[in-house]
Amino acid sequence: xxxxxxxxxxxxxxxxxxxxxxxxxxxxxxxxxxxxxxxxxxxxxxxxxxxxxxxxxxxxxxxxxxxxxxxxxxxxxxxxxxxxxxxxxxxxxxxxxxxxxxxxxxxxxxxxxxxxxxxxxxxxxxxxxxxxxxxxxxxxxxxxxxxxxxxxxxxxxxxxxxxxxxxxxxxxxxxxxxxxx
Numbered sequence: 529x530x531x532x533x534x535x536x537x538x539x540x541x542x543x544x545x546x547x548x549x550x551x552x553x554x555x556x557x558x559x560x561x562x563x564x565x566x567x568x569x570x571x572x573x574x575x576x577x578x579x580x581x582x583x584x585x586x587x588x589x590x591x592x593x594x595x596x597x598x599x600x601x602x603x604x605x606x607x608x609x610x611x612x613x614x615x616x617x618x619x620x621x622x623x624x625x626x627x628x629x630x631x632x633x634x635x636x637x638x639x640x641x642x643x644x645x646x647x648x649x650x651x652x653x654x655x656x657x658x659x660x661x662x663x664x665x666x667x668x669x670x671x672x673x674x675x676x677x678x679x680x681x682x683x684x685x686x687x688x689x690x691x692x693x694x695x696x697x698x699x700x701x702x703x704x705x706x707x708x709x
Contacts, residue, residue: 537697546701561585579605641666650675656689680706
């Protein structure tokens with residue numbers, strides 16, 4: 529994952545043809561234990577991260593991390609710090625996702641910043657306000673913005689605020705086109 533990257537957030541109803549060829553990273557958000565391998569193989573040239581919390585039928589534990597690694601997944605996304613630590617133990621990259629819904633949720637998320645390398649924060653609109661705090665706690669933290677991003681203008685503002693990458697789902701095709709102009 530690189531700085532100022534636009535990541536494709538792929539849900540089960542995402543049209544694969546809407547993902548630009550130049551897009552290098554995929555966040556797979558939704559699968560089942562029986563189709564996860566097939567879904568990952570739709571993107572043979574991309575780095576596919578799977579949100580383990582959105583894989584139906586998969587218990588969220590050490591065995592799940594091994595199962596996903598065996599399926600060829602590049603890394604995982606999760607809200608569970610214990611799974612991030614398990615990924616580190618087996619040499620698999622991980623992203624801790626947290627929802628900055630209110631000050632209580634933000635305080636809880638901040639407690640984990642010294643234990644992770646990458647975080648994804650939702651909704652994206654809160655990040656310009658939070659970046660100084662996040663980077664103040666962990667200057668090397670890679671911050672990904674996600675949720676409710678619908679324009680290239682928003683992407684540029686997020687990058688200017690210090691966000692390292694953005695993850696976009698439904699508006700990916702439109703935003704990618706606007707951003708590349």
